[in-house]
Amino acid sequence: MNKTYDVIIIGAGPAGLAAAIEAKKTGAKDVLIIERNDEPGGILLQCIHNGFGSVLFKKDLPGPAYAYNFITEAKQLGIEMLFDTMVLDITASRKIYATNSHEGFLEFDAKAIVLAMGCRERTRGQIRIPGTRPAGVFTAGMVQRLVNIEGLMPGKNFVILGSGDIGMIMARRLTIEGAKVIKVVELMPYLTGLRRNYVQCLQDFNIQLSLSTTIKRIIGKNRVEAVETVKVDDCLNPVAGTEEMIDCDSILLSIGLIPENELSKKSGVQLDPLTGGPIVDENMATNVAGIFSAGNVVTIYDLVDYVSKAGFIAGKNAAMYAAGQTAVKKYVEVKAGDGIRTVIPQKISVERGLVPLSNEVLFEMRVTKEYPSKISVDLMDGVNVIASHKEKYARPAEMITMKVDWNDLTTKLSKDTAGLVVKIS
């Protein structure tokens, strides 16, 4: 017996919660969130540090508090949520197959779907760190869960590889919990996480950071006993003679996040090889009719506020699609030009059906390298600048958000446009 919903959302993280709320507010009657964890909130539940909500709430909230606002609202709106339930399969005709241990194997039909599955961490295998394979090599997010949710300490002496945000936040957390964080090593010549996290998590706790350094090999039979680090040159190749042995029992990897899109692919959603997430338009619509997506599943965000915003957009459009409303007629492509590594949306609708959307289009971008001084991010149509956005500096670690008015954009667009390009000048 299949139940049909107007909108089904996969994942109850900030993206999914926002999408559900906005879908309901837009008029969708039956809205369901399916979540594999036993409670809503997504990755925020384990982010007990502050730093969330500066854009939407003008407050500095811990992750769970940020999530709580959305969870409460979702409950008040009567949004159905199914926990401990894993979505296994989605089809292009929007059938959803899921499973849990209380209701068994489940099948749903959705008029519209929002993909909000978040991301997963890169692992040792992906960067092929040589050495032995003992216990004690963990990804940072996993340790964050162990420490903050399960209440378990996985080690005493840590070396952290990667200066991403999760790694730095965990360096502080582990120190507070009584572990010793010996060092953070970073392959790149620059910090890959946010500056404020460097100051608040490493500097304030006297934790050393070594840039242009990597782990050469892992040593230890049963449990990690040591790591050998080595400096790297400009081409990221190890420099002989710069090896250093560090005794430790744990290695924490904070080496990047990857959007989690196995399900998306099953339904025929096209992915952008650069972001690793679905190719979306400004309404967060994927190439499959009726399937929308938002949050870290699309591209890795720095700030949860923008994840929620993307969720709102996806939810609103999903509800309208479910009501038979949206019909985008024509797109132009958006490409990453000089200095830009990734950009979403990858396409903009230039002719719409009856769509009373917000006219604000958010371009979320990452740059290819450090720009220490002032830059301008330009949205180009051939040689014409359609919109410009200034930043005091730019770093690959920090996402750039550019707001453009949709009416303004489409009016300025030339008739025979060959597509848009964002670039740095």
Place this chain on the structure above:
Amino acid sequence: MNNKFDFIIIGSGIVGSLVARELSRYECSVLVIEKEIDVGMCPSSANSAIIHAGYDPKPGTLKAKMNAEGNRLWHEFAPELGVQFKETGSYVVAVGPDELPAINLLYEQGVKNSIPGIAVIGREEMLKREPLINPMVSGALWSPSAAVIDPFGAVLAAAENAVVNGVKYLFETRFLGFIFNGTRITGITTSKGDFFCDWAINSAGLFSDEVAHKAGVKEGFQIIPRKGSYIIFDAAKFSINNVLFQVPSALGKGVLVSTTTHGNVMIGPDSQLSENKEDSSTTREGLLSIEAGAKKLVPSIDVRNSIVTYSGIRATGNGDKDFIIETAKEVQGLINLLGIDSPGFVSAPAIAKRAVELLKEAGVKLKDKETFNPIRKPFPHFHLMSHKEKAELINKNPAYGRIICRCEEVTEGEILDAIHSPIPARTYDSIKRRTWLGTGRCQGAFDYPRVIQILARELKIPETEVTKKGKGSELVFRRTKEIIA
């Protein structure tokens, strides 16, 4: 426990476990002792997993004989034991005109070894069969009887079937020496006490030389450990459905590019001396050399799509490097199975049968066991099922509805099966090897906390005693907020 057995097998790799299963066909008591916490930890679970056709070993050697016979037997054993087995066939690929003569020589050797169905195929045909192959391909040796196997699954299946048919296994039990009555072996001493037997079978793999030396035999024989590393790829990113070898060189079979039973692509191995018999560490140079070797076969390989790297250690003997399968001469009551390096896995069923023959030749009377059941049913693999089968399975037991490993879709039900099976899984890695949990692209990042909980609950131990692969590999040390000294 009664500590007297008819037979004691030292080592639970593929050889020891298949000997155990062969002996369980008869009315007799059998004990297998294993120093590790699980069967077949290395190298029986870290190898190329190829059921070689058998063209490779020198005609007339034991390796040639055992390989051909073992290949035939695996086609029978794999379905009986419910082992994942993919009948891919294999190719030795000549790149450029210079390598073609080697292919023809291998073909002739294959004919001498009576390998069924082998053929030399041309460049065009090879390009058709594997479009990703190096465009410089000049020809290939096709061996239809080659296959790939799930190596750990095979060891486990043999061991489980042996246990169901009456064999006893003792883990974390290290062989220390033999007990003699004159020149007759009457038992062994171990880290868990003494056990008595009429016959001991030495299938200790890398340590088989040391075990033999403890009996005062084969003094000149030595294992020289050489390690070989592998890189496994994300199945979603890269797939090839063949087994592709390079033309062999003096250094061995070289790097291969192969599918696994699980549908991943595997490349490797290199060949490097190990520092010792337990040194299975990978090195940067080794991994780079594998990459280069694999690219010779399939130039489009991109190692950024790797999900894991590891290595196994070859138990290569000194001397002529042939297998040694014999009854010890200077003492009574010992069968030695030594120097079982590649093609040891494919040969194992034949080696096990040969070991039993040796016992019979030595006058041991073996009576068929009427209750012997050769069939071992594998536990369900949720991931491999259709929607309908999944629904039915969860209906029977709701634990199959709870997914613990997101990438490989492993359920709590499968983990419980592994923990409560004939050879119980007691560590994270043991569960991983049985269920494929944590072997996908997230490599356990999602399942670790959950598996720690399940193991603690089922084994009735605190979370701090849950290990990755036995004592010393604990995963967590204490609870947070505890007072520390």
